[in-house]
Amino acid sequence: MKLNVHEIEEIAKELVYEESTGSLNGLLVHGQVCDFEFPTPAEVRLDYYRAGQELFFQGHISGEVIGHCARCLEGYTFDIDKDFHVVLVPKQPLAEAVELDDDDLDLSFYDGDAVDLSPLVLEQIILALPTRPLCRDSCQGLCPTCGVNLNTEHCSCAAPSGDPRLAVLRNLKVGH
Ligand SMILES: [Zn+2]
Ligand SMILES: [Zn+2]
Numbered sequence: 001m002k003l004n005v006h007e008i009e010e011i012a013k014e015l016v017y018e019e020s021t022g023s024l025n026g027l028l029v030h031g032q033v034c035d036f037e038f039p040t041p042a043e044v045r046l047d048y049y050r051a052g053q054e055l056f057f058q059g060h061i062s063g064e065v066i067g068h069c070a071r072c073l074e075g076y077t078f079d080i081d082k083d084f085h086v087v088l089v090p091k092q093p094l095a096e097a098v099e100l101d102d103d104d105l106d107l108s109f110y111d112g113d114a115v116d117l118s119p120l121v122l123e124q125i126i127l128a129l130p131t132r133p134l135c136r137d138s139c140q141g142l143c144p145t146c147g148v149n150l151n152t153e154h155c156s157c158a159a160p161s162g163d164p165r166l167a168v169l170r171n172l173k174v175g176h
Pocket of ligand 2: 145
């Protein structure tokens with residue numbers, strides 16, 4: 001989604017649009033974040049306005065994400081709901097000198113006549129994603145020996161760690 005810088009006014013305007021799955025997934029792959037994908041477009045609602053050369057965007061992103069569990073490798077679905085507040089200032093050599101007191105503000109730069117919201121929105125989405133995708137905290141993962149999904153199946157491989165309850169079971173089995 002691109003906005004013409006000259007059409008951003010001091011009076012806030014509201015914008016609601018959908019960020020397409022192609023755009024989202026393309027940017028994710030580009031950003032090397034392959035643990036997640038978007039099955040449906042993400043909805044973006046925002047207000048935008050300017051104060052002088054500074055452009056302000058605040059709003060909310062919601063959408064559905066498929067994560068690929070780092071332990072069992074199964075896909076699982078979860079929702080993203082993220083508020084954001086981004087300020088864009090013109091790109092210029094002195095831009096590093098810009099200081100903002102509010103730590104909650106995300107400061108970025110714009111260059112030329114158009115602002116592309118998609119990378120900004122994607123950055124916010126990435127901030128909202130877990131660092132490690134897990135289908136659930138208690139996910140048992142895959143058996144390191146035979147590879148079955150231990151959430152849904154049992155196998156007869158020896159447990160790698162010394163859980164005493166499992167040790168009892170193992171001894172019973174050997175006894176048979
Ligand atoms: Zn899992
Ligand atoms: Zn096994």
